[in-house]
Amino acid sequence: MPVIRIFKLLPRGHQIAIGALSTAMAVLVMVPTESAQASRDRTERPVVEGAHRQLPLKVEDQPLVDDGLPDRELVVRVNAGDTLSSIFARNGFSSSLLHDISQLGADADQLKQIHPGERLTFFLDKKGQFKALSYPLDVARTLEIRQTTGGGLHSRIISAELEHRTQYAQAEVNSNFWNAGISAGLNPGQILSLAAMFAWDLDFALDIRAGDRFAVLYEQRYKDGIHVDTGDILAAEFINQGKVYRAVRHDDGNYYSPEGRAMRKSFLRAPVNFSHISSNFNPRRLHPVTGQIKAHRGIDYAARTGTPVVAAGSGVVVESGYNQFNGNYVVIRHDGTYLTKYLHLHQRTVNKGERVKQEQQIGTVGATGRVTGPHLHYEFLVNGVHQDPKTVKLPQSAILSRAELARFKPKAEQLLVQLDRVSEVMLARQ
Numbered sequence: 208m209p210v211i212r213i214f215k216l217l218p219r220g221h222q223i224a225i226g227a228l229s230t231a232m233a234v235l236v237m238v239p240t241e242s243a244q245a246s247r248d249r250t251e252r253p254v255v256e257g258a259h260r261q262l263p264l265k266v267e268d269q270p271l272v273d274d275g276l277p278d279r280e281l282v283v284r285v286n287a288g289d290t291l292s293s294i295f296a297r298n299g300f301s302s303s304l305l306h307d308i309s310q311l312g313a314d315a316d317q318l319k320q321i322h323p324g325e326r327l328t329f330f331l332d333k334k335g336q337f338k339a340l341s342y343p344l345d346v347a348r349t350l351e352i353r354q355t356t357g358g359g360l361h362s363r364i365i366s367a368e369l370e371h372r373t374q375y376a377q378a379e380v381n382s383n384f385w386n387a388g389i390s391a392g393l394n395p396g397q398i399l400s401l402a403a404m405f406a407w408d409l410d411f412a413l414d415i416r417a418g419d420r421f422a423v424l425y426e427q428r429y430k431d432g433i434h435v436d437t438g439d440i441l442a443a444e445f446i447n448q449g450k451v452y453r454a455v456r457h458d459d460g461n462y463y464s465p466e467g468r469a470m471r472k473s474f475l476r477a478p479v480n481f482s483h484i485s486s487n488f489n490p491r492r493l494h495p496v497t498g499q500i501k502a503h504r505g506i507d508y509a510a511r512t513g514t515p516v517v518a519a520g521s522g523v524v525v526e527s528g529y530n531q532f533n534g535n536y537v538v539i540r541h542d543g544t545y546l547t548k549y550l551h552l553h554q555r556t557v558n559k560g561e562r563v564k565q566e567q568q569i570g571t572v573g574a575t576g577r578v579t580g581p582h583l584h585y586e587f588l589v590n591g592v593h594q595d596p597k598t599v600k601l602p603q604s605a606i607l608s609r610a611e612l613a614r615f616k617p618k619a620e621q622l623l624v625q626l627d628r629v630s631e632v633m634l635a636r637q
């Protein structure tokens with residue numbers, strides 16, 4: 208790559224800045240190729256799950272109090288500054304009706320949170336007397352208040368069932384993981400979720416390579432054929448440097464391997480989120496100070512000052528201090544075996560003796576101590592010996608209980624079959 212040759216000719220001080228710039232340029236250059244290669248076949252071949260079912264949503268679909276008089280509908284738009292009482296007064300409804308509604312309880316209390324632009328629909332009889340009121344709470348739910356035959360009021364929430372469709376996205380990584388996600392049609396939240404699912408197995412900041420592939424099954428929610436919401440990732444596969452990782456969502460909201468082992472493990476592979484890391488795909492990573500490869504026993508994450516640094520695992524802060532070499536640094540003891548160190552921090556947000564949870568922020572990336580540019584220097588020690596946190600063998604995570612496994616397995620197998628199909632389609636296209 209010509210970029211690297213230029214890089215070497217420059218004085219050391221400029222390398223970091225230029226490195227970041229060339230990454231950005233490489234990213235820009237790669238984008239069109241990637242969009243072309245990534246496939247996006249969701250409308251042509253959707254893996255449909257569940258049936259389209261719709262419950263009555265509109266109040267007028269149901270018979271109101273039958274007094275033989277035709278109904279009249281009054282649609283009121285909520286304006287800025289409107290309150291329920293101003294709307295009632297403006298449209299000639301009594302304050303006693305308003306009072307009765309306010310006594311209906313939690314469901315009806317949602318009327319107290321009306322916002323400009325929302326819509327209230329009143330149903331009146333021929334004489335203009337109040338019969339019912341409907342207020343959409345969200346895309347699927349409507350609050351309905353109606354007069355009962357006894358003359359009282361009754362409130363309920365009517366839910367329209369949304370149609371769930373399983374859709375898939377897939378891509379091969381060319382420039383970086385983020386771009387591959389975008390080209391596969393995933394939204395930023397889904398890209399972050401996908402990385403979070405595999406954050407205990409893969410260092411998305413430094414280990415993703417060109418040629419890595421992923422396939423994702425996720426849920427889309429529709430109402431009356433119109434897309435209203437993107438749901439969770441149901442299952443995903445990530446092939447990193449030839450190694451296959453798969454995860455399926457269980458109904459407890461967590462992800463498990465096909466065997467039912469929790470994806471969550473004792474240590475994250477990286478203590479910073481990949482989305483903040485400025486360098487991608489540089490296997491010849493140079494140390495920010497010495498300019499050499501593998502200059503010391505740690506991993507350097509070049510990121511902007513202020514980028515959050517999180518605890519790779521839960522434990523106790525055994526050191527939180529400053530010296531001229533490490534700058535601001537934090538050391539966490541996880542148990543008798545594991546210790547992690549975080550150096551050159553801009554800020555430390557934990558104190559010595561403090562207990563921290565996995566993924567809890569402990570500070571921010573900085574350039575304190577003996578450095579030439581902002582980065583996190585991360586060390587992972589097992590029984591006092593430095594190890595590569597990305598390859599070190601860690602204890603296996605817990606497997607689901609027998610009863611949970613019995614619920615997980617059939618659904619997981621079904622999703623994995625679908626994922627296989629997606630994966631095969633992707634391979635066939637290469």
Ligand SMILES: [Zn+2]
Binds near residue numbers: 585
């Ligand atoms: Zn370092």
